[in-house]
Amino acid sequence: MNSNPMYMEYVDDADPQPAPRRGWRILGWVCVGLSAVMVVGSLAAYGVYRKAMGNISHEDVNAQLGPNRPKKLNSAMNILLLGSDTRAGSNAKYGRQMKNEPPRSDTMILLHLSPGGGQAMGISFPRDLIIPMPSCKTRKGTVVPAQSRAQINSAFTNGGAACVIKTIESISNIRVDHFMQVDFAGFKTITKAVGGVPVCLPKDVNDPKSGLKLSKGQHKISGETALAYVRVRHGLGDGSDTDRIKRQQKFMGALASKAMSAGVLSNPKSLLQLMNAVTKSLTTDKELTPQVMMDLAQEMQGMSSGKLRFVTVPSGPDAADPNRVALSAAAQPFFSAVRNDKTVPKEPKAGGSKIPPSQVRVRVYNGSGINGQAGRVADDLESQGFQVTVGGNAPSTTTTTKVLYGSGADQQAQTLAGLIPSKPQPAARGTGATPGVVDLVVGRDWTNLKSAGAGIPKQQGEIRASDDICKDT
Template identity: 35%
Template sequence: MDGAAPRGDEHDLGPDDAFPSRREVHGKERRPWRRRLVVALVLVLALGGAGAAWATWHLNANITKVDVSQAVGTDRPTQAPQARGAVNILLVGSDTREGDGNDAIGKVVEDPGQHSDTNLLVHLSKDRTWATVVSIPRDSMTKAPPECSPKAPKDQWVTRQWNHNYKIGGIGCLIRTLEGNTGVRVDHYAVVDFRGFQSMVDALDGVKVCTSEPIDDRESGLRLSAGTHTLKGKQALAYVRTRKSVGDGSDLGRIQRQQAFLSSIAQKATSSKLLFQPTALFGFLDAATKSLTTDPDFGLGTMKDLAESVRGIGLDKIEFVTVPNESYAPDPNRVQWQPSADVIWEAFREDHRLGEKPSASASPSPTASPLTVSPADVSVDVRNGAGVSGLASQAGAALEVQGFTVAGTGNGESRTGTLVEYSAGQEEAARTVAAAFPGATLEEATGLGKTVRVTLGAGSKNVVEVENRTGTQALPKQPVKAPTPAPTPTPTIEARAADADICSASS
């Protein structure tokens, strides 16, 4: 339980197939077939044209399902209203040597056990028009729950190497660590081992790679001249795992090669006639599902539904990025995330593409429709996150004259802008509160009960009248102003499109 996947995880994988609809398989679809194929980098495996009942049952039975909800815990992030419908899938590749096809890879003497050597978080947009895949370096040093405890509060978390979370507590611990450090909720997970990776590459009849320098790796036996090559199972696995003998020998360099490889898989899958051949497609899916471990809700049916919903995404709308990182001072062989990493996590939480500011319509407007809850029925807790004395109490007074009950005021976490938080079921009450704070962001939280919490940060606007206020007393003067936030340039996150030339950014 604790999330320990019986078979281990995949290795470098994340994506890998595209699945045509029944109409496409029979050639009756007029739209360009490339656009109509399901993008496999989500590793969302659908039955497609091989749709016999027996095949469906067989493929679904191949998948190992592990419930890790207890290991993940209950204090999980909630989706922002504008992101509801978006999907986040954690794809993990492990270095397990257990099981047929994995035991021939070779033992790791210095650090035995299963590790999540490849970690990909896939975000599928709410409108299913784009996807972003972020690679998390295996050597990242982040806060993590002690002994992978599902109940340990975050102020008790310890610093630990990323891929050891899986070793200690399995996929459940890895998900809890990811969610706690990013605020991004993981909806599903999928794990594939070495054997599964090799089988899927072989089912595609090999995948093309491009290397700018010769590779001679003694550990894996991989030898390649500079240039392009089509690699099959064992060679492909060796290529995506090779680290010390290529480039600077770092895991970061390996991530670049893995992203290029995944792009190549997506390109091969969407151009391969294999996807129009039911027998070959079934063989591919059979190979993939035999080495797949997922959460109980991520069975073949869910995968097929999700695959159908993303069939319109083109390769140019799929981007690969790596968590921005820097050397970890206590150990230069490890890395730590840079503050700019939150640009990625914020984009996932709020469902917008990297480098794009969400449009005004992306966030629900408090006044988009008539307010349905009277201020007299709302309890508000006001927090000052702007660092200016008196801001919270001033806002509280302006709320009270409109009929709100102010449960308390005080200091809150430093932030920019106004955040209105509410528990499930209190959406309409929160909308009434947010109407008093121009530009406020609404966000669901836990543990607030019927109280709505407002945190005022730098750049917050003073309280205004709401349309359904009670009483006629004028709002008190509000001389205290939140400071103007210092302009901070948005960090540039380098991204690789799935349709990019495989020889670009190669080793």
């Protein structure tokens, strides 16, 4: 067997048996959805969660990381989610010949919880991402030297969760507050506990490698079928890992949405089953205590599934190896947006509009003459919570940005006008405007929203937990 961690993912390592193989990678995705559920769900869930805390294993990583770490710039919370292929305990049946090998992780997701409870984002780091690897201490106390080029999934093999945290922090300069590590033993119980997860297939699938056999269309899957669905690679899509990541992100979004909206959190029996399934397969840092989880739950209470987003870190083909990927030019601006994510804007002061952005419907027109400007502004507005559509190009270019509104939308227009930095003309009733809708005509004087940084701009290819499961299939 090849001992290079870079190639470990391709090893078909399970003992001959009907049980699914290499399910460990998938459990990281389950961890994303259910970590979000535990954090943003009803506070009624906390009592059940606290009882289940005794199942969780803990690891002290602070001593290994030391003092030289990125500074926190705000009250956001960043939790690193890891999937482990350990064969310890009941996991041994998924490959007994690997029992004595160091565990690996090909699932690394940074769950970013915005200040003020506004939104959450799961940021996926592809397993074959090539990055500079910092030096790390191994589990036996020796040191693995720094490398100028290494595949990111080898960090866990080198030094466990502490090494992955150190690696993520070194390339992003984002402070990682906590970590959650999950193995694959509880996967089937988790998907059953939520009553199955809805998926949508673009074609019939009969893949002997994964064991997935489903017809085209919508299905509700759990257990063995769910595991086969999230691990299938060549039976769906283009066979790439990035394509599979997108499918797994949609699965996690559907899982989180189901748990948050389908009564799982309010059903004591279902909740206990769900929490036991998660916590029995979970390892965290010692600082992620029940009280910390309670504080997070209070802050994020009431967050809808539409505010739970999933993205892949900006990346593209590695110049030195087309079979690997590297961070793209968009990565550092994206990391900066995450680092500087501020509390969602407060309600306007007395005397101004009291309509929150979430209740304002905005249609954006490009009057600047700059190609693509309406789309960019729409993305910024959406990140602030506005309901946004793009109307296209304005009839003519304009120097000054304009806010126009239809009947019944005068207060909504004031909410939008208050965030525009270029001192637009006073909001005015638009001729032929749609009732209840505010029209924003972006002029050449546009710079950015006053609240820029209060949220992370929409990312290319992002998925929301509220998305239609058949979207883009």
